[in-house]
Amino acid sequence: MAAWGQRLAGVRGVLLDISGVLFDGAEGSGVPIAGSVEAVARLKRSRLKVRFCTNESQKSLGDLVELLQQLGFDISEGEVTAPAPATCLILKERGLRPYLLISDGIRSEFDQIDTSNPNCVVIADAGESFSYQNMNKAFQVLMELENPVLISLGKGRYYKETSGLMLDVGAYVKALEYACGIEAEVVGKPSPEYFKSALQEMGLEAHQAIMIGDDIVGDVGGAQRCGMRALQVRTGKFRPSDEHHPEVKADGYVDNLAEAVDLLLQHADK
């Protein structure tokens, strides 16, 4: 593999995944990953642009940012690209009234959305709310529609909490896709629109930006398909087999965000 100087040349902005890169979640809280608080602070003091790009869909954006601030991170809502606000825009533009298969933690994001007489389903990381009853309701809503629309906030397979790996929304999306014979529209990584909107917020072209994430498919593969570079951290949901993934090869693997920032500050924007 080429030297880091070559791999990071011309990088002017960094997209940071949040869960598994900044912190590991736990029931209602979380712990920062060692060195990440300082790494974010160092990045923000540098000439590099920084944007947070998350698929978090169990907490509202406000709650997520508040938690991160409590953990010591320098972050504000305006710096985060998150799927719920993007979904609300789509629902309004297309006159869609969703049945919401979501956790209570993110329900406030949809306060302004008409959910009467649903003509689509919105599915997010619902955790314990993925009961058979709720899944069946979503299924029945879709089966009643002539043109079933299923909008998914991300399509992750799993994420890591301090207690272990946890099933993510993507698994439940697959369940509904199979049962109904449909394909979901994904809002969030790895959707190209989602990465492009984050790039637009930064005022950068894809070749000037690098994604740092713990998901070899959603973060690394997704960003690379948009023409960005991408590093995988060996934290969060990282598994050793990711470094030999049959389809995706990161532009580099680093132990954690701190190491990524060391390398970026040394080699990027040169």
Add this chain to the structure above:
Amino acid sequence: MAAWGQRLAGVRGVLLDISGVLFDGAEGSGVPIAGSVEAVARLKRSRLKVRFCTNESQKSLGDLVELLQQLGFDISEGEVTAPAPATCLILKERGLRPYLLISDGIRSEFDQIDTSNPNCVVIADAGESFSYQNMNKAFQVLMELENPVLISLGKGRYYKETSGLMLDVGAYVKALEYACGIEAEVVGKPSPEYFKSALQEMGLEAHQAIMIGDDIVGDVGGAQRCGMRALQVRTGKFRPSDEHHPEVKADGYVDNLAEAVDLLLQHADK
């Protein structure tokens, strides 16, 4: 389409799906589909061989047969090919110790199976037991295994209860397949081994048998791929769009089992 006489010529045995053909299920009970009790009785008085071939995996075989007898059907356990007993044979043969993601109703079928220190997952139609917690446990068991084995009792998309369409085990199989990056082994329709074992019980070749079911993919498509003929009834989970399915075309569509039996008694075995 050819005349019925031609389509049913040489049929010497009938495989009957149960749910949606004999009866529509409801919470803990069910109602016979009009004319089905008499249709089964007429079939059994004829020269045609009869076998019941079900993917039922929420109730034990004993409970299912007892329910059907209470509803008036002439049926005994020995006449039914069901997935749980077939699964137990596989588990024993291969020394597999399952984590059981199943309903309480079928748990007794696995009484003789060692479930300590699981080295595979068995998934059945678990209904309300498809909680996030149980799904996550199955997921975590699979992710811990070097060679994850997921055995699924059927792979149906949905079934019909008197209260409406209900998500079936196949949706949850897809969820685990996606999350773990694996493929399940299916015991039950539409697995060819399953149909073949039913044919063997009847002592018939595939070309001598016809399947009658309400599932255009699992019943009709599965049986046809084994060289059998298959009729779809317009009861149970049947939907009008099934008659224009992009991949599967039944050898005939009938309003219900009673009409199928009328036609069979008139034209089969000639």
